[in-house]
Amino acid sequence: MVRYxxxxxxxxxxxxxxxxxxxxxxxxxLPGDPIRALGGTRVLPESTIEALTARYNxxxxxxxxxxxxxxxxxxxxxxxxxxxxxxINSILASSLPVSLRLAAATIVVxxxxxxxxxxxxxxxxxxxxxxxVLVSTTIAVAIPTFVLAFLLQYLLGVxxxxxxxxxxxxxxxxxxxxFVLAAVSLAYVARLTRTSLVETLGQDYxxxxxxxxxxxxxxxxxxxxRNALLPVVTFIGIDLGFLIGGAVVVEAVFNLxxxxxxxxxxxxxxxxxxxxxxxxxxxxxxxxxxxxxxxxYAVLDPRIRFD
Amino acid sequence: xxxxxxxxxxxxxVWVFLLLACAPGGVGDDGGxxxxxxxxxxxxxxxxxxxxxxxxxxxxxMADLYGFQVARLLFDGLTDLSADLEVVPAAAAEWEASDDxxxxxFQLRExxxxxxxxxxxxxxxxxxxxxxxxxxxxxxxxxxxxxILGWGDVMEGHSDQIEGLRAIDDQTLEVTxxxxxxxxxxVLAHPVFSPVPEEIFGDDPAAFSDEPVGNGPYMMDGPxxxxxxxxxxxxxxxxxEAGNADGIEFRxxxxxSTMFRDVQAGNLDIGYEAPPVEEVQAxxxxxxxxxxxxxxxxxxxxxxxxxxxxxxxxxxxxxxSMAIDRDAIVDSIYHGTGIPARGLVPPVAPGAxxxxxxxxxxxxxxxxxxLEEAGGIPGETVKLYYAIxxxxxxxxxxxxxxxxxxxxxxxxxxxxxxxxxxxxxxxxGIDDGxxxxxxxxxxxxxxxxxxPLLESTSGDNLxxxxxxxxxxxxxxxxxxxxxxxxxxxxxxxxxxAGEEVPIAPFHFPELSVVHTDRVSEVVLDGLGTLRxxxxxxxxx
Numbered sequence: 001m002v003r004y005x006x007x008x009x010x011x012x013x014x015x016x017x018x019x020x021x022x023x024x025x026x027x028x029x030l031p032g033d034p035i036r037a038l039g040g041t042r043v044l045p046e047s048t049i050e051a052l053t054a055r056y057n058x059x060x061x062x063x064x065x066x067x068x069x070x071x072x073x074x075x076x077x078x079x080x081x082x083x084x085x086x087x088i089n090s091i092l093a094s095s096l097p098v099s100l101r102l103a104a105a106t107i108v109v110x111x112x113x114x115x116x117x118x119x120x121x122x123x124x125x126x127x128x129x130x131x132x133v134l135v136s137t138t139i140a141v142a143i144p145t146f147v148l149a150f151l152l153q154y155l156l157g158v159x160x161x162x163x164x165x166x167x168x169x170x171x172x173x174x175x176x177x178x179f180v181l182a183a184v185s186l187a188y189v190a191r192l193t194r195t196s197l198v199e200t201l202g203q204d205y206x207x208x209x210x211x212x213x214x215x216x217x218x219x220x221x222x223x224x225x226r227n228a229l230l231p232v233v234t235f236i237g238i239d240l241g242f243l244i245g246g247a248v249v250v251e252a253v254f255n256l257x258x259x260x261x262x263x264x265x266x267x268x269x270x271x272x273x274x275x276x277x278x279x280x281x282x283x284x285x286x287x288x289x290x291x292x293x294x295x296x297y298a299v300l301d302p303r304i305r306f307d
Numbered sequence: 308x309x310x311x312x313x314x315x316x317x318x319x320x321v322w323v324f325l326l327l328a329c330a331p332g333g334v335g336d337d338g339g340x341x342x343x344x345x346x347x348x349x350x351x352x353x354x355x356x357x358x359x360x361x362x363x364x365x366x367x368x369m370a371d372l373y374g375f376q377v378a379r380l381l382f383d384g385l386t387d388l389s390a391d392l393e394v395v396p397a398a399a400a401e402w403e404a405s406d407d408x409x410x411x412x413f414q415l416r417e418x419x420x421x422x423x424x425x426x427x428x429x430x431x432x433x434x435x436x437x438x439x440x441x442x443x444x445x446x447x448x449x450x451x452x453x454x455i456l457g458w459g460d461v462m463e464g465h466s467d468q469i470e471g472l473r474a475i476d477d478q479t480l481e482v483t484x485x486x487x488x489x490x491x492x493x494v495l496a497h498p499v500f501s502p503v504p505e506e507i508f509g510d511d512p513a514a515f516s517d518e519p520v521g522n523g524p525y526m527m528d529g530p531x532x533x534x535x536x537x538x539x540x541x542x543x544x545x546x547x548e549a550g551n552a553d554g555i556e557f558r559x560x561x562x563x564s565t566m567f568r569d570v571q572a573g574n575l576d577i578g579y580e581a582p583p584v585e586e587v588q589a590x591x592x593x594x595x596x597x598x599x600x601x602x603x604x605x606x607x608x609x610x611x612x613x614x615x616x617x618x619x620x621x622x623x624x625x626x627x628s629m630a631i632d633r634d635a636i637v638d639s640i641y642h643g644t645g646i647p648a649r650g651l652v653p654p655v656a657p658g659a660x661x662x663x664x665x666x667x668x669x670x671x672x673x674x675x676x677x678l679e680e681a682g683g684i685p686g687e688t689v690k691l692y693y694a695i696x697x698x699x700x701x702x703x704x705x706x707x708x709x710x711x712x713x714x715x716x717x718x719x720x721x722x723x724x725x726x727x728x729x730x731x732x733x734x735x736g737i738d739d740g741x742x743x744x745x746x747x748x749x750x751x752x753x754x755x756x757x758x759p760l761l762e763s764t765s766g767d768n769l770x771x772x773x774x775x776x777x778x779x780x781x782x783x784x785x786x787x788x789x790x791x792x793x794x795x796x797x798x799x800x801x802x803x804a805g806e807e808v809p810i811a812p813f814h815f816p817e818l819s820v821v822h823t824d825r826v827s828e829v830v831l832d833g834l835g836t837l838r839x840x841x842x843x844x845x846x847x
Contacts, residue, residue, distance in 0.1 A: 032730070037730045
């Protein structure tokens with residue numbers, strides 16, 4: 001087991017190096033010069049371009065830039081943004097927590113609403129309620145995120161003034177962006193819960209519990225739901241990964257300083273080191289989650305660790 | 308596993324919309340906070356202004372219109388501009404120019420101080436300007452100083468002291484220009500020429516960029532919260548006329564529409580550049596005279612490669628320009644925001660000749676006649692290069708192409724690029740087609756358009772147009788005894804360029820600003836500058 005754990009953990013290193021190389025090459029292969037773009041449509045003096053090019057090491061050959069970048073990375077220094085001149089560490093320090101908090105709020109919303117809707121639909125199959133869940137989740141999936149975002153922002157923020165228009169300064173600020181982000185996923189959660197629960201309720205052990213005279217409520221909560229929610233939990237785990245880096249539209253509309261928007265901005269400004277830095281952090285998080293999952297599987301299933 | 312693939316499908320779907328949704332907006336962040344409100348509840352009160360996130364707010368790092376709004380409150384340069392764009396004294400009490408307009412002697416006001424209490428001396432200006440010009444600072448807007456003797460040498464690393472800059476004593480600064488330049492005091496009103504205290508900047512330039520110390524009417528209240536906001540309070544050391552409000556909170560937004568919503572909801576007092584063009588009509592009805600629209604000093608134009616056939620023939624350029632219905636574009640695409648351009652400089656500029664460009668008036672018959680006489684365009688196709696911008700820009704390009712197709716029978720091949728690759732093309736030179744681009748002035752003179760865009764020696768002259776009479780007129784404007792005395796020469800230059808149309812101006816956009824009824828005296832000048840020091844907080 002220890003040997004497996006060590007070998008599996010060591011694999012993180014080549015994966016990260018490979019990923020960094022790919023991301024680095026991809027970012028720098030994009031057409032467009034980040035320095036020239038700083039002047040807008042104004043042609044910058046040659047001396048300014050030279051000074052800036054030297055400041056960001058862009059006058060070095062790409063392999064040299066890569067090696068010096070990796071050297072700094074190992075010391076925990078992600079470099080400086082060309083477009084804003086902020087240190088990339090500080091960009092991450094301010095935007096990553098925003099994205100994590102927003103992702104957490106979204107997961108809470110999609111779990112509560114999704115599971116509740118799924119359970120209700122499963123318990124009253126083919127009823128009006130079931131159809132309502134089916135129809136409403138279809139609509140939720142069909143509405144583009146930005147449409148829902150602009151609409152709810154206008155209605156709840158401007159028209160009725162119930163919730164903040166933008167920002168996360170109070171807990172109410174999380175409600176709209178989290179709901180909009182959750183809208184698509186909660187449809188899947190609801191349907192997954194319904195299907196899985198319907199299947200579970202037909203299992204032998206549930207019927208055994210019924211014949212023992214257990215209350216409907218106790219069967220549902222203690223026996224059926226615990227098993228039925230396993231695939232739902234797996235889905236939510238995967239969704240969390242997407243939510244952290246992929247909430248660009250919602251971050252833009254609700255004016256949140258999140259990592260997805262920071263990445264989007266960096267790509268359009270050709271702020272290459274920011275692109276590489278953010279992608280590396282997201283990749284690292286993804287690789288680490290996978291590592292933990294694999295190690296857990298090994299703990300649970302002896303066949304894996306002996307192979 | 309099925310779910311994962313479905314989810315990925317959904318994500319692609321979202322990404323497609325994301326590109327559509329994010330295209331028009333800028334980028335910057337977080338707002339909606341009422342943080343500073345209430346904290347500064349003395350008599351002057353405080354108010355909030357929404358902008359996009361600035362690049363920088365001190366001389367070395369500043370680069371955009373948003374940083375400009377903040378920097379001008381934090382710093383006082385030698386000169387300033389009044390609301391009607393006159394050059395007025397600021398840190399300098401007075402100045403005089405030598406007879407040939409090459410040596411300018413500035414006398415500093417007594418008792419001006421940085422917000423840390425230290426007196427500002429002429430030596431501070433010498434230090435600060437050298438710092439901006441120094442290649443190690445790599446200041447984005449260092450080019451502003453190029454008219455000063457030896458500034459360019461420092462930028463290029465040939466020298467470490469600007470030759471034409473000398474502190475005669477603590478109160479007297481002498482600036483020498485490379486050639487006669489009557490506009491220098493106006494150029495110096497830009498915040499890039501602000502003094503910074505060496506003892507604070509020198510310790511940690513990065514920290515200074517986030518919390519600059521200056522000599523302006525306001526000072527930082529804590530460091531810049533990036534993508535969130537910048538809080539300013541009154542500078543107690545300021546000797547000049549104090550601002551009306553005790554505190555000003557700048558908040559950063561990503562999307563102009565979000566900024567507009569926050570003003571509508573009453574969470575934000577002033578939306579700078581809100582509403583977006585699509586919502587101007589609705590804003591007029593909702594806000595009435597609390598919607599302010601002023602010239603932003605921006606010119607949108609088509610540039611012709613004047614040395615490549617067929618665009619080397621002035622009649623071809625005139626024909627293409629005449630087939631554009633500028634009024635229709637401004638009315639239907641920009642909802643009446645801005646002015647259809649028939650001259651080369653915005654009408655708000657002193658000495659602007661509003662109808663300098665005769666062929667900027669819509670006249671399809673004449674356009675057709677000119678095109679035929681000039682022999683037409685080979686292949687009956689023109690290429691039109693532009694950078695992806697907002698929907699209004701795309702619509703405008705299509706309207707222009709429609710005009711060429713309907714009235715001249717010409718096909719338009721669009722060359723649309725992302726901004727950064729588009730800029731690369733400008734550097735390399737576009738000689739097989741027309742480029743659409745904008746230009747914003749640095750200081751309120753027609754010279755700030757004419758010289759960079761069309762003088763034959765200018766690096767920004769993308770049309771390669773060269774005209775001796777035009778160059779001579781600009782030289783006359785530079786060496787004139789006073790700014791006013793140079794105006795006739797600038798007017799002549801506009802007429803020459805208007806006749807030859809190396810560029811076809813089509814739109815002078817306006818900047819829209821909305822504000823709540825909590826604030827009054829919201830004034831913007833012709834540079835699009837919010838005169839934040841004059842804003843009064845009237846509501847609670």
